[in-house]
Amino acid sequence: MPFLDVRSVTKQFGGIVANADITLTVGEWEIVGLIGPNGAGKTTLFNCITGVYPVNRGQIYFQGKNITKLKTHERAALGIGRSFQNLGLVRGTTVLQNLVTAQHMTAGYSVIEGMVGAPSTFAVEKELAYKADGILEFIGLSEFRDQVIDDLPYGVLKNVELGAVLATDPQLLLLDEPSSGLSPTESDQLGDILLRLREEIGVTILMIEHHVPLVVRVCDYIYVLNFGTLLTEGLPKAVQSHPEVIAAYLGGEPAGRNGAKAPKAAGKAPARTAKGKAKTAAQTAGTTPDYESPEGQSQYVPYE
Numbered sequence: 395m396p397f398l399d400v401r402s403v404t405k406q407f408g409g410i411v412a413n414a415d416i417t418l419t420v421g422e423w424e425i426v427g428l429i430g431p432n433g434a435g436k437t438t439l440f441n442c443i444t445g446v447y448p449v450n451r452g453q454i455y456f457q458g459k460n461i462t463k464l465k466t467h468e469r470a471a472l473g474i475g476r477s478f479q480n481l482g483l484v485r486g487t488t489v490l491q492n493l494v495t496a497q498h499m500t501a502g503y504s505v506i507e508g509m510v511g512a513p514s515t516f517a518v519e520k521e522l523a524y525k526a527d528g529i530l531e532f533i534g535l536s537e538f539r540d541q542v543i544d545d546l547p548y549g550v551l552k553n554v555e556l557g558a559v560l561a562t563d564p565q566l567l568l569l570d571e572p573s574s575g576l577s578p579t580e581s582d583q584l585g586d587i588l589l590r591l592r593e594e595i596g597v598t599i600l601m602i603e604h605h606v607p608l609v610v611r612v613c614d615y616i617y618v619l620n621f622g623t624l625l626t627e628g629l630p631k632a633v634q635s636h637p638e639v640i641a642a643y644l645g646g647e648p649a650g651r652n653g654a655k656a657p658k659a660a661g662k663a664p665a666r667t668a669k670g671k672a673k674t675a676a677q678t679a680g681t682t683p684d685y686e687s688p689e690g691q692s693q694y695v696p697y698e
């Protein structure tokens with residue numbers, strides 16, 4: 395049974411068919427990529443999966459449960475968390491407060507109560523802050539803990555947003571262009587974080603991403619959208635060398651390698667991951683990316 399099962403989803407906006415009969419699956423502990431040019435319908439599909447938009451046709455199943463008709467907050471409560479293409483953070487508050495606010499959804503009292511600090515919420519707030527600190531440490535943001543987010547560079551904010559989504563304890567993480575605005579080095583670090591999320595916490599990820607080296611490095615499987623339809627799907631290397639994909643999207647990016655493996659805790663490999671591939675020592679140490687990154691050469695796809 396797929397973890398996420400999108401079956402023949404169609405979403406129209408008036409005469410625009412943003413998603414036409416899209417079928418895709420994400421297995422538990424997989425990291426799956428969703429790529430395609432601007433306007434292909436990627437964010438729309440996320441909005442259908444999370445319930446922001448009702449679908450015109452098709453069904454969406456999460457962990458075997460039909461969630462097609464559920465409300466956004468009901469899907470979130472089931473463990474579907476998402477980041478936004480444009481940052482979904484609360485301006486004027488600190489990094490820590492953003493991660494705490496994200497948890498209020500599941501804390502059992504209102505956001506306002508949490509913010510005004512009613513005595514009954516004090517112990518809970520402490521717990522939420524403790525958990526937020528753990529997440530900040532995990533993604534390497536502890537030094538920014540008490541800074542107001544308005545003062546931080548975009549690259550840091552993207553990771554703060556990832557932290558805020560993680561604070562909601564998602565089982566399925568939907569990431570909309572997590573590396574946009576990041577430097578190549580920051581993208582490498584993001585790749586490390588995503589692989590560790592799967593390996594150490596067992597999170598399943600579906601990510602929209604234009605940065606091909608990152609997609610190829612971390613994804614077990616890739617779906618390519620074009621003009622609202624599914625152009626192709628496959629293992630990263632196959633998709634990367636698919637003639638239409640090269641022509642339309644990749645523009646001769648350097649080849650990467652799919653080294654993804656199952657989370658340690660799970661002891662079970664994602665079904666579509668090439669089995670038995672060991673990480674290199676450098677990968678394990680988290681020091682180097684596993685693709686060539688020539689100085690000064692843009693790593694972003696040409697249509698960006």
Ligand SMILES: Nc1ncnc2c1ncn2[C@@H]1O[C@H](COP(=O)(O)OP(=O)(O)OP(=O)(O)O)[C@@H](O)[C@H]1O
Nearest residue numbers: 407410412430431432433434435436437438439479
């Ligand atoms: N709320 C909306 N109302 C009307 N049309 C919409 C709406 N949301 C998306 N669209 C249209 O649906 C199509 C797909 O848009 P979408 O944002 O899903 O593309 P995308 O693949 O995420 O593109 P990008 O890479 O630029 O983020 C576009 O033609 C867009 O204009």
Ligand SMILES: [Mg+2]
Nearest residue numbers: 436437438479
């Ligand atoms: Mg988009």
